[in-house]
Amino acid sequence: MTDGAASLRSPVAALVLAWIFPGAGHAYAGQRGKAVLFAVLITGLLVAGFAMGRGTNLLPNEWWFAPQLGAGGPAALLTPLSQYLAVRRPVDWASPVREIGTLYTAIAGLLNLLVMMDAYVLLAYPGEKQERERARETGGKTDDA
Amino acid sequence: MLDALSHFFRSLVSLHNPLWFFYPLLAVIAVVYKATKFDKPKDIALSSIHFFVSVALGMLALGLAFYLVSILF
Numbered sequence: 001m002t003d004g005a006a007s008l009r010s011p012v013a014a015l016v017l018a019w020i021f022p023g024a025g026h027a028y029a030g031q032r033g034k035a036v037l038f039a040v041l042i043t044g045l046l047v048a049g050f051a052m053g054r055g056t057n058l059l060p061n062e063w064w065f066a067p068q069l070g071a072g073g074p075a076a077l078l079t080p081l082s083q084y085l086a087v088r089r090p091v092d093w094a095s096p097v098r099e100i101g102t103l104y105t106a107i108a109g110l111l112n113l114l115v116m117m118d119a120y121v122l123l124a125y126p127g128e129k130q131e132r133e134r135a136r137e138t139g140g141k142t143d144d145a
Numbered sequence: 146m147l148d149a150l151s152h153f154f155r156s157l158v159s160l161h162n163p164l165w166f167f168y169p170l171l172a173v174i175a176v177v178y179k180a181t182k183f184d185k186p187k188d189i190a191l192s193s194i195h196f197f198v199s200v201a202l203g204m205l206a207l208g209l210a211f212y213l214v215s216i217l218f
Contacts, residue, residue, distance in 0.1 A: 033186075034180055037176070037177075037180055038180070041173050041176060042173075042177065044173075045170070045173050048169075052166070096163040097163060097166070100163055100166045100167070100170075103170070104166075107173075107174065111174065111178075114178065115177065115181065118181040133188075
């Protein structure tokens with residue numbers, strides 16, 4: 001996609017779309033490959049964590065819910081199901097697998113925040129990333145590790 | 146000391162150790178983080194592998210250090 005085409009698209013729309021569904025912001029910005037990669041990895045991580053907690057670890061009354069909400073649409077969809085299952089099933093609060101599953105879901109949310117910011121930057125500052133990569137390839141100074 | 150090290154590594158490679166779940170998590174973090182930094186698939190793959198190995202080894206070293214401290218003191 002050219003910089004001209006990118007400039008017609010709103011960075012805020014990319015940010016919101018990336019929150020609604022992981023990867024949708026990159027699809028909107030024209031990076032379909034990355035969009036699929038982010039959608040599969042972030043949604044997969046969220047669903048894997050949800051399954052490891054036997055569906056009982058996306059609960060709004062736990063502090064983990066704040067980072068989990070970063071995963072946006074999929075997390076919002078799974079929350080009512082989690083609330084329903086937590087009432088119906090006995091929850092093993094001390095299970096290490098459940099705890100790691102909760103960590104998976106929280107990390108999925110935090111990673112999606114990173115992806116949302118990347119989608120925003122792609123459209124708000126077009127060409128900056130390519131310049132940084134070019135500088136890295138030619139041995140120039142870069143600001144990231 | 147050798148017994149302690151042997152116990153540490155035996156428990157680490159045990160199939161019942163829930164720490165195995167951290168490797169897929171680390172792999173996803175590595176790929177997503179590096180995909181936001183690079184555009185070319187080759188760069189993403191190489192830097193993700195580098196990130197994965199360095200963090201895994203760093204965590205292993207940290208775990209070993211904490212384990213030895215817990216035994217010695």
